[in-house]
């Protein structure tokens with residue numbers, strides 16, 4: 001238990017404790033643009049403020065055509081940089097380190113499958 005609050009080094013990155021936020025998509029907080037919003041920034045900052053050492057930003061699609069769902073966060077366009085930068089800076093202000101989960105869901109992004117959330121949940125780890 002005492003280890004939980006001690007720092008850990010992963011390669012060159014020093015993480016202040018062993019508390020990690022796993023990636024959890026906030027679907028419908030974004031829109032078709034895939035850009036992060038003020039709500040995302042406030043959400044991740046609140047977790048960092050609470051003391052989390054490593055925050056893994058939710059699955060971000062690397063391609064517009066390979067999203068799990070249209071309102072998923074994206075990392076395929078320059079316009080998406082600003083929101084992700086704001087999330088990162090907000091977390092850094094509280095001493096948290098940030099990772100991002102890259103996601104390519106081409107095999108499940110047909111309209112028919114995307115409307116069935118149970119399909120997404122059952123296959124997601126195959127594509128992350």
Ligand SMILES: Cc1cc2nc3c(=O)[nH]c(=O)nc-3n(C[C@H](O)[C@H](O)[C@H](O)COP(=O)(O)O)c2cc1C
Pocket residue numbers: 022023024025026058059101128
């Ligand atoms: C609302 C929600 C969104 C999630 N989004 C992602 C995601 O984007 N990527 C991922 O790999 N796992 C995702 N997960 C799975 C969580 O990361 C996982 O539940 C968490 O690591 C807890 O682990 P457990 O399932 O072993 O309890 C999500 C889970 C929930 C509840």
